[in-house]
Amino acid sequence: AKNSGRNNFQFYSADMNAEAAQRLALETSLRRAVEQNEFYLHFQPQIDLDSGRISGAEVLLRWHTEHWGEVSPSRFVPLLEDTGLINTVGEWVLRETCRQFVESSADLPDDFVMAVNLSGRQFKGGHLARYIQNLLLESGMSAKNLELEITESLLMDDTELAIDTLRQLSALGVTLAIDDFGTGYSSLSYLKQFPLNVLKIDRTFVSDVTDDKDDAAIVNAILAMSESLDLEVVAEGVETAEQLAFLRAQNCKRAQGYLFSRPVPIEELMQLVDKRISL
Ligand code: C2E
Ligand code: CA
Numbered sequence: 001a002k003n004s005g006r007n008n009f010q011f012y013s014a015d016m017n018a019e020a021a022q023r024l025a026l027e028t029s030l031r032r033a034v035e036q037n038e039f040y041l042h043f044q045p046q047i048d049l050d051s052g053r054i055s056g057a058e059v060l061l062r063w064h065t066e067h068w069g070e071v072s073p074s075r076f077v078p079l080l081e082d083t084g085l086i087n088t089v090g091e092w093v094l095r096e097t098c099r100q101f102v103e104s105s106a107d108l109p110d111d112f113v114m115a116v117n118l119s120g121r122q123f124k125g126g127h128l129a130r131y132i133q134n135l136l137l138e139s140g141m142s143a144k145n146l147e148l149e150i151t152e153s154l155l156m157d158d159t160e161l162a163i164d165t166l167r168q169l170s171a172l173g174v175t176l177a178i179d180d181f182g183t184g185y186s187s188l189s190y191l192k193q194f195p196l197n198v199l200k201i202d203r204t205f206v207s208d209v210t211d212d213k214d215d216a217a218i219v220n221a222i223l224a225m226s227e228s229l230d231l232e233v234v235a236e237g238v239e240t241a242e243q244l245a246f247l248r249a250q251n252c253k254r255a256q257g258y259l260f261s262r263p264v265p266i267e268e269l270m271q272l273v274d275k276r277i278s279l
């Protein structure tokens, strides 16, 4: 039996390309990453464009391994999703966000918002809202300080389940944001059936807004229609002063991007909040 197992492995490894092999190795280390404390969080400031103050931050997962060093979320998050590990890691992100928020809350404005990314898989078990409710109770973080970012595909995949869970979350008082808006297939009228509060314009539109008429028109249309649907708009990926000027002129209220700050550790976030960012 031992022998045939080995033959099997040889058969597969001969067939497997280098990328698939690396993927498998990454997956193996991902399975141990939580226990080995290899995950940590960075926070990217979000700027309130009326006041210029940092009104919140997006929480972004980071993974550091001894073997590969820093691995990009665009590589490991899809793997977490495929393997279902995102459920465990996603709960860790929520827990750790609450812990760090509460630890720093004395030095943060009352209405400071931490925006956490959620994957579709985290909606599946049907107990997400209860998990978050308990977490808020146990940590002492207020629901108004938590924003949850979800993607369009999550709403499209299992609309019934999504509406149900979003209603429960909304009842808790957390803010619900739709991420990467414009990259999927949903329309604003479709979104109307979900209890959403915030819409994040994908950075692919923002990046071309000052030199591509179509992107400028799309951003303007999103901003105009959001207003009538009572959705707050966040522009992501703002990198230049010209993009910022365009967005402000169109009455966009919130923005994040390298122009203001890259995602940073909590200590740096606290320093930035202290200093404020001049517009
Ligand atoms: P996202 O949710 O769209 O996050 C924004 C990404 O844009 C982040 O990449 C951020 O570092 C990057 N970014 C911010 N400002 C700028 C800018 O001005 N220019 C450019 N070029 N990029 C900017 P990051 O941190 O590599 O994360 C990639 C993706 O991984 C995220 O995209 C999100 O989909 C996923 N992700 C990260 N953390 C989590 C998490 O805790 N849970 C889940 N489910 N997904 C996560
Ligand atoms: Ca996001």
Ligand code: CA
Binding pocket: 179, 180, 200, 202, 203, 236
């Ligand atoms: Ca995004």
Ligand code: CA
Binding pocket: 208, 212, 215
């Ligand atoms: Ca374009």
